[in-house]
Amino acid sequence: MYDIKWIRENADVFDKGRERRGLAPMSAELFALDDARRAAIAELQKAQERRNAASKEIGAAMKAGDSAKAEALKAEVAQIKDNWPALEQAERDAIAALDNALSSIPNTPLDSVPQGKDENDNVEVFRWGTPRAFDFTPKEHFEIGEGLGFMDFETAAKLSGARFVVNKGPLARLERALAQFMLDLHTGEHGYMEVNPPLLVRDDAMFGTAQLPKFREDQFSVTAGRQSSDEPTSEYWLIPTAEVPLTNLVRESILDEAQLPIRMTAGTYCFRAEAGAAGKDTRGMIRQHQFYKVELVSITAPEQSLEEHERMTGCAEKVLQALELPYRKVVLCTGDMGFASQKTYDLEVWLPGQGKYREISSCSVCGDFQARRMNARSRGPDGKPRFVHTLNGSGVAVGRAMVAVLENYQEADGSVTVPAVLQPYMGGLTRIARSV
Structure with a gap:
C-alpha cells in the first residue's frame, strides 16, 4: 500500500510504475481524493474551533449581562452540534475513499523487471x-x-x-x-x-x-x-x-x-x-x-x-x-x-x-x-x-x-x-x- 505523501513527492515515478504494469496514470485522481480528505478534516476542525470559541463567548456575554448575544451564541452552538454528525461522516467518507483507492493499487515493479503483457x-x-x-x-x-x-x-x-x-x-x-x-x-x-x-x-x-x-x-x-x-x-x-x-x-x-x-x-x-x-x-x-x-x-x-x-x-x-x-x-x-x-x-x-x-x-x-x-x-x-x-x-x-x-x-x-x-x-x- 502506498503513502499519499510519497506519491505527491514522486508522482512521475508512481505513474511510470503504473504504466509499466499496463495501467493508466492515477496520481491526479489520488491528489483530488487527498484534497477532499484534507478539506473534510479542515471543515471539522474549523467547526470544533468555532464551537469552543462560541462556548467561551457565551460565558463572557452572560457575565456582561448581554442575554441577547448569549442566546444567539447558544443557537449557533446548537446548530454546530446538529451539523456535527454530518461533518464527521463526511470526514470518514473522504478518508475511506482515499484509503480504498490506495489499497487497490498494485506495487511498483523494480527497474530490473522486464516489460511485458503476460x-x-x-x-x-x-x-x-x-x-x-x-x-x-x-x-x-x-x-x-x-x-x-x-x-x-x-x-x-x-x-x-x-x-x-x-x-x-x-x-x-x-x-x-x-x-x-x-x-x-x-x-x-x-x-x-x-x-x-x-x-x-x-x-x-x-x-x-x-x-x-x-x-x-x-x-x-x-x-x-x-x-x-x-x-x-x-x-x-x-x-x-x-x-x-x-x-x-x-x-x-x-x-x-x-x-x-x-x-x-x-x-x-x-x-x-x-x-x-x-x-x-x-x-x-x-x-x-x-x-x-x-x-x-x-x-x-x-x-x-x-x-x-x-x-x-x-x-x-x-x-x-x-x-x-x-x-x-x-x-x-x-x-x-x-x-x-x-x-x-x-x-x-x-x-x-x-x-x-x-x-x-x-x-x-x-x-x-x-x-x-x-x-x-x-x-x-x-x-x-x-x-x-x-x-x-x-x-x-x-x-x-x-x-x-x-x-x-x-x-x-x-x-x-x-x-x-x-x-x-x-x-x-x-x-x-x-x-x-
Whole structure:
C-alpha cells in the first residue's frame, strides 16, 4: 500500500510504475481524493474551533449581562452540534475513499523487471537438469495415480465437488514425505524457523498481505455457528497460503533491526476458490481448491531485501535439485507479476506427461508494500522506526512436487521409482506399484 505523501513527492515515478504494469496514470485522481480528505478534516476542525470559541463567548456575554448575544451564541452552538454528525461522516467518507483507492493499487515493479503483457513475455534466466528420455510415451500424473489405484478424483467429487482429490496408501505417504523433507531441508540447512500457524484468519490479516480487498472472489470464507441467539457469528478466511499468517506475525510491531532478517517456514493446507481459472487444469492436481504447500517468508531491513530474494529463490531451487527434477527459473514480466510484488522469480518444473514446464514455486520481494498495510516497522541504530521489507516464496508446492515426481520417475509398467532423497521418509520404500 502506498503513502499519499510519497506519491505527491514522486508522482512521475508512481505513474511510470503504473504504466509499466499496463495501467493508466492515477496520481491526479489520488491528489483530488487527498484534497477532499484534507478539506473534510479542515471543515471539522474549523467547526470544533468555532464551537469552543462560541462556548467561551457565551460565558463572557452572560457575565456582561448581554442575554441577547448569549442566546444567539447558544443557537449557533446548537446548530454546530446538529451539523456535527454530518461533518464527521463526511470526514470518514473522504478518508475511506482515499484509503480504498490506495489499497487497490498494485506495487511498483523494480527497474530490473522486464516489460511485458503476460506470461509469454517472462524471461528465462536459468535452467537446471536435463529432461529424461523415455522409451515409452510418458503419462500424466492423474493417469499414473489412478492406474496405481491410489489417486481417487471420483470419490473426492462425491465428497466435495470438482478440484479435490483423495490420495491413499503410498501416495498419501509420498505427499507427507515431500512436505517433511522440504521442512527438514529449510530448517536444518537454510536457517528457517518452522511455524505452525492458524489456517483461519481475520480480515485484517488478509488485508495486510493484500489478498483483500482486490482478490476477495478468489478466497474461501467460513462462518462459525452461533453458540446462542445472543452471541454474534464469527467470520474467518481460510488461508490461500501460509504467507498470510506468517507475514502478519510482525504486524503492528516495531522490531529491533538486530533481529533481522527473520526467516520462517510452514507446511500448511491452503485454500483457493480459483474463481478466474474456469476451464484451466480441470483434471488432476495442478489447480485445486485445497492443496498442501511449504511456504518461506522473510522479514528484512530495506537494505537486505534484494539479496534475500536471491537467497530465498535459491533455497526453493535446492528442493528441486535434491529431488533431481529438471526446472527452469524465470523472472516474471510487469504484466504477469503479482499484485504485491516488486519482482518475482518463478521456478517451473519439467512435466514429461504434459511435455512442458509448469510453475512449482514463486518467490517475490514486496518491499515495504505489505509492511505499510500491516504497520510493521523496525528500529535501527538511529532509533527511528521505518517499515520493514517482506518476502515470500513457495518452498515448494507439495502437490505439484508430487505431480512432478510421479511424471519424472514413472516406469513403463506403471510403477513409480521413489527419489533417493525421499526413501528414508517412505520407510525405505524404493518403488510404488499397484497392489495386487
